[in-house]
Amino acid sequence: MRAHFAPCNAKRPENGAERMAPKAGEYRVDQYATDGSRAAILEAAARCFTERGYDATSIDDVARSLGATKGRIYHHYPSKADLFADVFRAGMEMNYAAIEPVRDLPGKALGRWRTLAFTHVVQMIRRRTFQRVVWEGTEMYLRGATTPQQRSAFAALHESRSRYGAIFRQTIAEAKKDGDMRFGSLGIANQLMLVTLNSPIFWYSPRPGETRDDIDDIAWQVVAFAASGLGASEGEFR
Numbered sequence: 267m268r269a270h271f272a273p274c275n276a277k278r279p280e281n282g283a284e285r286m287a288p289k290a291g292e293y294r295v296d297q298y299a300t301d302g303s304r305a306a307i308l309e310a311a312a313r314c315f316t317e318r319g320y321d322a323t324s325i326d327d328v329a330r331s332l333g334a335t336k337g338r339i340y341h342h343y344p345s346k347a348d349l350f351a352d353v354f355r356a357g358m359e360m361n362y363a364a365i366e367p368v369r370d371l372p373g374k375a376l377g378r379w380r381t382l383a384f385t386h387v388v389q390m391i392r393r394r395t396f397q398r399v400v401w402e403g404t405e406m407y408l409r410g411a412t413t414p415q416q417r418s419a420f421a422a423l424h425e426s427r428s429r430y431g432a433i434f435r436q437t438i439a440e441a442k443k444d445g446d447m448r449f450g451s452l453g454i455a456n457q458l459m460l461v462t463l464n465s466p467i468f469w470y471s472p473r474p475g476e477t478r479d480d481i482d483d484i485a486w487q488v489v490a491f492a493a494s495g496l497g498a499s500e501g502e503f504r
Contacts, residue, residue: 304342306332312353312395320350320402347412351419354403357396358426364389369433375440376447376498382437383463383492387485390466397467400427431460438496448497455496462492 310331314323325346329336343349368381390397404427406412407420435456441447449455466488473480 303338307339307342307349308353308356309395311349312357312399315350315353315402316395316398320346320406325349347416350399350403351416351423353396353399354420354423355426357393357400358423358430360393360396361386361389361400361430365433374444374446375437376444379434379437379441380489380493382434383459383489384482384485386434386463387466387488388481390464391470391481391485394467394470397464401464401467431456434460434463441496441498446498449495459492459496462495463488 307328311323311328314327314331317323318327323346325336325339328349329339332338339349343352365382365385368378368385371378371381403420404424407417407424410417412420435452438447438449438456438459439452442449442452466484470484
């Protein structure tokens with residue numbers, strides 16, 4: 267079964283037949299938005315914001331993607347900004363839920379980081395549309411490209427993302443202390459690592475016939491590249 271991301275101008279499959287079954291620890295949008303109508307809106311909005319960006323996406327676009335009226339969306343969200351913020355929030359909730367089962371694994375920090383990093387990259391691939399919104403929302407906040415009302419909500423979301431990144435920062439700091447990673451500035455290493463692990467949101471696209479094993483293989487290649495940059499030898503990494 268292949269990964270599937272419907273385009274913004276396509277209706278979301280009603281029966282979910284093309285969606286992969288979640289792995290343990292994976293957080294689905296219907297867990298975040300238990301109202302099925304709201305969950306469908308978030309999925310459609312994530313696709314549209316990813317394809318067109320925040321500024322060029324309208325509530326009309328999201329409604330067309332759903333095959334619904336604008337009223338259905340406005341029933342849940344008073345504005346595009348509120349909808350965007352909720353997609354951002356759902357993306358971060360997915361990330362936290364995905365790593366929760368593995369963030370405190372026993373053993374050395376290097377092994378824990380490897381599992382954390384792999385889990386994160388799989389999220390970037392399989393939930394790419396939501397993660398692109400997280401990235402764009404962060405960029406908007408850092409540029410100050412938000413209204414005062416939006417800025418308050420985006421500040422909380424940015425803080426959530428920073429706390430998430432700190433989990434990885436602490437883990438590589440421990441691995442360096444153990445002598446299993448060798449790098450200079452912790453701050454610079456952490457930023458470069460996160461750029462690498464987040465990179466599939468920019469270049470990944472599903473291929474015909476792609477399987478879960480194919481996605482896992484892509485994820486491990488990204489993790490191995492990041493591990494090399496952090497000074498973990500091939501023998502230590504494996």
